[in-house]
Amino acid sequence: MEICKIENLTFTYPDQKTPVLQSIDLSVHQGEFVVLFGESGSGKTTLLRMLKQELAPHGDLSGTIMYMGQNINDLDERTAASEIGFVMQNPETQIVTDKVWHELAFGLENIGVSSPVIRRRVGEIANYFGIHTWFREDTTDLSGGQKQLLNVASIMVMEPNMLILDEPTSQLDPIAASNFIDTLEKLNRDLGLTIIMVEHRLEEVLPLADKVVLLEAGQVINTDTPTNIGVRLKGLDKNHRMLRALPTPMRVFHGLDMEGKSPITAREGRRFLTDFMNGTKLSNEIESEMVQDEQPIMEVKNAWYRYERDLPDVLADVDLQIDKGEIVSILGGNGSGKTTLLNVMSGQNRVYRGKVYVHGKKIQQYKGKELYHHNIAVLPQDPQTVFLKNTVRKDYEEIAQVLYKDDSAIEQKIKDIAEQLSITHLLDNHPYDLSGGEQQKAALGKILLLEPKILLLDEPTKGIDAFSKETLQVLLKELQAKGMTIVVITHDVEFAAMISNRVGLFFDRTLISMDTPQAFFSENNYYTTVASRMSRHVMERAITDEDIIKICHNNQEKLYEKTVD
Amino acid sequence: MRSFSTYHPFILFIYYVFVLSITMFMMHPVILFLSLVGSLIFYMMLTSVRTLWKEIRFYLFVFILMAVTNPLFVHKGETILFFLNDNPVTYEAVVYGVFISMMLIAVVFWSKAYSYLMTSDKFVYLFGKTIPKLSLVISMALKFIPSFKQQIKKVHNTQKTLGIYTSESITDRIISGIRTFNSMISWSLENAIEQGDAMKAKGYGLKGRTNFSIFTWNHRDMFVFIIIVIVFIIIMFVNGLGGYSFTYYPVLSNWRITGNDIVKYILVMLLVFLPSLIELKENLQWKYAKSRI
Numbered sequence: 001m002e003i004c005k006i007e008n009l010t011f012t013y014p015d016q017k018t019p020v021l022q023s024i025d026l027s028v029h030q031g032e033f034v035v036l037f038g039e040s041g042s043g044k045t046t047l048l049r050m051l052k053q054e055l056a057p058h059g060d061l062s063g064t065i066m067y068m069g070q071n072i073n074d075l076d077e078r079t080a081a082s083e084i085g086f087v088m089q090n091p092e093t094q095i096v097t098d099k100v101w102h103e104l105a106f107g108l109e110n111i112g113v114s115s116p117v118i119r120r121r122v123g124e125i126a127n128y129f130g131i132h133t134w135f136r137e138d139t140t141d142l143s144g145g146q147k148q149l150l151n152v153a154s155i156m157v158m159e160p161n162m163l164i165l166d167e168p169t170s171q172l173d174p175i176a177a178s179n180f181i182d183t184l185e186k187l188n189r190d191l192g193l194t195i196i197m198v199e200h201r202l203e204e205v206l207p208l209a210d211k212v213v214l215l216e217a218g219q220v221i222n223t224d225t226p227t228n229i230g231v232r233l234k235g236l237d238k239n240h241r242m243l244r245a246l247p248t249p250m251r252v253f254h255g256l257d258m259e260g261k262s263p264i265t266a267r268e269g270r271r272f273l274t275d276f277m278n279g280t281k282l283s284n285e286i287e288s289e290m291v292q293d294e295q296p297i298m299e300v301k302n303a304w305y306r307y308e309r310d311l312p313d314v315l316a317d318v319d320l321q322i323d324k325g326e327i328v329s330i331l332g333g334n335g336s337g338k339t340t341l342l343n344v345m346s347g348q349n350r351v352y353r354g355k356v357y358v359h360g361k362k363i364q365q366y367k368g369k370e371l372y373h374h375n376i377a378v379l380p381q382d383p384q385t386v387f388l389k390n391t392v393r394k395d396y397e398e399i400a401q402v403l404y405k406d407d408s409a410i411e412q413k414i415k416d417i418a419e420q421l422s423i424t425h426l427l428d429n430h431p432y433d434l435s436g437g438e439q440q441k442a443a444l445g446k447i448l449l450l451e452p453k454i455l456l457l458d459e460p461t462k463g464i465d466a467f468s469k470e471t472l473q474v475l476l477k478e479l480q481a482k483g484m485t486i487v488v489i490t491h492d493v494e495f496a497a498m499i500s501n502r503v504g505l506f507f508d509r510t511l512i513s514m515d516t517p518q519a520f521f522s523e524n525n526y527y528t529t530v531a532s533r534m535s536r537h538v539m540e541r542a543i544t545d546e547d548i549i550k551i552c553h554n555n556q557e558k559l560y561e562k563t564v565d
Numbered sequence: 566m567r568s569f570s571t572y573h574p575f576i577l578f579i580y581y582v583f584v585l586s587i588t589m590f591m592m593h594p595v596i597l598f599l600s601l602v603g604s605l606i607f608y609m610m611l612t613s614v615r616t617l618w619k620e621i622r623f624y625l626f627v628f629i630l631m632a633v634t635n636p637l638f639v640h641k642g643e644t645i646l647f648f649l650n651d652n653p654v655t656y657e658a659v660v661y662g663v664f665i666s667m668m669l670i671a672v673v674f675w676s677k678a679y680s681y682l683m684t685s686d687k688f689v690y691l692f693g694k695t696i697p698k699l700s701l702v703i704s705m706a707l708k709f710i711p712s713f714k715q716q717i718k719k720v721h722n723t724q725k726t727l728g729i730y731t732s733e734s735i736t737d738r739i740i741s742g743i744r745t746f747n748s749m750i751s752w753s754l755e756n757a758i759e760q761g762d763a764m765k766a767k768g769y770g771l772k773g774r775t776n777f778s779i780f781t782w783n784h785r786d787m788f789v790f791i792i793i794v795i796v797f798i799i800i801m802f803v804n805g806l807g808g809y810s811f812t813y814y815p816v817l818s819n820w821r822i823t824g825n826d827i828v829k830y831i832l833v834m835l836l837v838f839l840p841s842l843i844e845l846k847e848n849l850q851w852k853y854a855k856s857r858i
Contacts, residue, residue, distance in 0.1 A: 052766060054762075054765040054766050054768075055762055055765065055766055077768070077771055078768065078771060081766070081767065081768025081771065082768065085766075086766045088759065088762070088763065090759060092712060093756050093759035093760050093763065094759070094760070094763040095708060095763075096704075096705060096708070096760060096763065096764055096767075096769075097701070097704040097705060097708055098685060098686070098689075098704050098705070098707035098708040099685075099686045099704070101686075101779050102686065102704060102777075105777040106767060106769075107767040107768060108775075108777065109774055109775050109776060109777050110767055110768035110769045110770075110771055110774055111768050111771060112771065112772070112773035112774060112775050113775060114775060115775065115776075115777050115778075118775070118777040119777070119779075122777075136779075138707075138708075138711075139708055140708060140711040140712055151763075154767070155767065158767070158768075346726055347726075348722060348725060348726060368728070368731060368732050369728040369729075369731065369732075371728070372726055372727060372728030372731075373728050376726075377726070378723075378726040380719070380722070380723045380726075382719055382723075384752070385716075385719045385720045385722075385723040385724075385748075386723055386727070387748065388720075388724070388744050388745075388747060388748040390751075398729070399727065399729065402728070402729055430751075432751060432752075432755050446727075447727070450727070450728065
């Protein structure tokens with residue numbers, strides 16, 4: 001049975017000429033897991049919000065949305081509130097109350113359920129989600145992953161039929177995100193819950209999805225099963241932008257111009273490569289360049305750090321040399337102290353033993369602004385914190401005034417940076433109105449106005465979609481080509497493999513290995529990229545999908561001979 | 566060691582009302598002394614001997630300061646001890662100073678213990694019964710404040726690395742503070758909008774909202790409730806008959822404790838030592854139960 005049916009939906013925001021959604025047709029069956037996918041600005045969020053009466057935006061609407069055979073606008077308020085659940089992007093802002101148990105009960109209180117029933121339902125749900133161990137905690141003490149889990153639980157307690165999620169894992173680290181998606185799978189499998197979600201972690205979501213809906217510029221360009229979606233995209237355009245956002249095994253599959261059902265998981269990818277290679281063993285001769293210099297641009301020597309005298313060390317005997325013009329990625333789990341290392345490198349925290357040198361000079365010898373003008377710049381995890389003004393331009397102007405005195409020079413500089421980042425059209429927007437990826441680019445722009453020589457990035461891929469990630473990657477490479485030295489602190493293994501000259505792993509308060517990405521990822525068995533995991537049995541040192549495709553192309557003859565034999 | 570905190574919030578609430586009212590409004594020296602001892606012992610049980618000792622060292626200083634101040638400024642009383650700058654220092658004023666500071670310190674320690682027991686959710690529960698909207702607002706505020714603080718810290722740290730208004734000078738600090746605060750306004754509004762959406766999505770605003778709490782009233786609560794109410798009523802009754810009256814000025818009332826008085830003071834002891842006794846009892850009970858395993 002169709003739980004939700006959208007027919008010929010067109011929607012235009014009040015102050016705009018072009019519609020955000022154009023003649024959308026979509027039907028979702030009971031118990032289906034549907035993934036919506038598209039670039040930011042393609043109308044995904046608007047479409048999701050249209051499905052939830054309380055959140056539907058105002059504007060010009062034509063077409064119908066039916067829920068269980070009834071127009072969604074005619075639904076009784078109580079039914080609408082409890083049967084359709086909605087989870088938003090930011091785990092923090094959705095939580096209403098200060099205690100976990102109260103948050104779980106909040107929805108039931110609203111629809112007027114009596115206390116004994118609430119007690120039972122809350123107890124049941126807390127057990128199902130494994131929340132019982134932190135049932136009485138304050139909501140502010142929870143980790144991001146726990147918060148998002150609580151958000152889902154506090155909706156599930158109302159026993160919805162349909163759960164709508166808008167990029168729920170974008171603010172979570174990979175492990176928390178993976179746990180969260182597992183929970184969704186369990187809900188879908190155990191309860192037959194209908195799930196409609198917008199998600200960019202396709203690698204984990206696609207294997208679960210029954211249906212993928214591709215949105216582009218407010219239109220559904222395709223709807224199909226995950227295994228066929230790549231072929232459909234290729235049919236539209238051989239180099240479709242969305243192809244590059246697909247999971248690694250799918251990208252390899254399409255990069256090699258294969259036909260048929262594509263592999264989705266690393267396991268399927270591995271099987272596919274075994275068949276494809278047909279017994280040949282190849283290896284990757286490409287190695288990232290190591291930049292070697294006499295004098296490192298930045299050096300951390302035997303650094304020890306702790307936040308307070310009575311607390312344990314966060315950094316213990318850390319040694320790190322950064323050479324001019326390289327991109328170094330430092331990987332590590334949550335709370336391993338990566339961000340602390342970054343703060344030590346940027347002079348926000350001072351080591352209590354050991355030394356930090358910048359351009360061969362001790363960091364504490366830099367006075368006040370010296371360290372941050374024409375020198376070190378930091379892009380924080382939350383790009384929102386960079387902005388203080390009403391428009392991006394005002395923020396830019398203020399910071400540009402520090403380095404340039406002349407008004408026309410300021411204007412020119414802002415123009416240049418905006419063009420380089422292709423954000424000229426965003427300059428007069430309020431920073432908070434930008435999407436995650438745009439916000440990050442704008443924040444990076446503000447920091448680049450200080451003309452840094454060393455750029456430190458803290459989790460730059462958090463909260464941005466696959467497309468913005470690719471843009472960021474290109475951008476960082478461009479900056480590197482201009483001579484900038486870049487240090488990236490990240491969870492994102494794939495991103496590190498793509499951009500770095502060297503990769504290090506931060507574990508147990510110190511850096512435990514530092515190597516070229518090829519050496520680093522091909523030696524690791526668990527802490528490595530999907531491409532490396534699916535190809536290691538037939539190829540040496542291939543760590544990205546591009547590596548695999550390139551190796552296959554370069555050795556076409558060899559592979560061809562094999563198949564002829 | 567927190568068994569008293571497991572009682573129903575209402576018990577905690579009326580207990581504190583009773584104990585604070587006899588401490589604050591009945592100026593009898595024996596009551597004040599008992600109340601002080603009761604508060605110290607209970608506070609020690611909630612924390613540790615070390616914490617209590619640390620606190621006492623500070624409050625001893627406060628105690629002496631207050632006890633000395635009273636006779637220096639108040640010259641009532643008949644028994645003059647000596648003259649200071651032509652002003653009489655009286656025996657009664659000294660005694661009053663000692664007991665008034667005893668009262669203040671007892672109130673301080675009761676309140677400290679109270680803050681350990683009366684967590685925000687209990688507080689919200691108590692007042693939510695009468696004003697449901699208010700209790701939700703308090704609960705939301707309690708959630709908002711920590712995240713607001715966190716955000717201020719984040720913005721501040723980021724702005725520091727941008728290198729404007731970051732010197733140690735006072736003007737820079739003030740300007741930097743104002744800038745951060747400005748951005749916090751937009752942040753709060755943004756936050757409020759999203760939170761409003763989340764609340765609407767969960768059906769906030771529908772008619773017939775109920776109030777749920779995880780606190781339940783059981784026979785243990787009933788038992789303690791009856792005891793404290795009866796004891797308090799008797800104390801009030803005795804007080805009404807003048808049983809606990811005591812005057813400091815112009816002459817101190819009679820101090821001597823006679824056999825008849827013992828019962829009066831046992832009642833007060835029962836009230837002020839009740840939480841400590843409960844802690845002690847449940848502790849022993851636990852040890853006993855464990856020894857039988």
